[in-house]
Amino acid sequence: MLPVVVVHGGAGQIPKERSEMSTAGVCRAARAAYSILQGGGSSMDAVVEAVSLLENDPSFNAGCGSVLNVKGEVEMDAIVMDGKMLRSGAVSAVRNIANPVQLARLVMDKTSHACLTAEGANQFASAMGVPSVPQESLITEYSQMRWKKNLTPDADPVECQMGKMGTVGAVAVDGEGNISCATSTGGMLNKMEGRVGDTPCIGSGGYADNNIGAVSTTGHGEAIMKVTLARLILFHMEQGQSVEAASDLGLAYMRSRVHGLGGVVTVDPRGHWAVRFSSRQMSWAAAQKDTLHYGLYTGEHYTQSINAH
């Protein structure tokens, strides 16, 4: 069954004309991460590679392409977790960084802390030699257009929020049975300055435990935090539920209890995997054995040979 990688590109609604770019992005990320696993690389290397590629891809709400806060600025959140020793690293409200997920990994590997925020995270980045990039390099015409549209007096806030998708995440199990997760986001469009979402919060934006499995989440962060969605799903798996059933139970609870919508990618230690969402859509891709799996709308599941390009 092993190894496997499963990637998501956000639970928000995506205009039809942008759906192909989104599917192409998650497929490329899943392939790249899977070739690391096939080469004997670790699940942590695989998820960080997948998420870095998606951060670099302007069609997603992470890194370049992040949604803008109320002041029209980019503040990003990211997390990684290593299921072997339950080590994790996160950054929140970080600015001027191309790959927040890599900074999160440095927090895990090079500090005794689990999360660094805002200026402190940026100071740590420069101490680690991570280059600072101009904010303009993270802002796209599309993200600026969405932000401006959102500020017009007759804007429908729900429509605007759903019009921009693309939080990104990945879970993987490597050949040694080690499990990791990573998640990265620009957050919610028009968020207050300093707002921290679910993504960098352990157990909400992601969780990995070699004994149980791993989850990476996307959706309305304030709702995800209320139910600690990633850990809730793993709790159901500890109780004997399958990856699919546990993911559905977690998402159903979030919907009924706090009216929250979202999506998850989930793996267990044997390499079973699931992609589930309560939103209308979530772009996703998975790679296992010689097959690439991908989809966008509910019930969609395409496959192709991993070697086909």
Ligand SMILES: CC(C)C[C@H](NC(=O)C[C@H](N)C(=O)O)C(=O)O
């Ligand atoms: C409207 C929502 C479903 C879109 C979704 N956003 C996130 O996942 C945001 C992240 N969880 C946070 O709260 O910071 C997306 O980017 O696809």
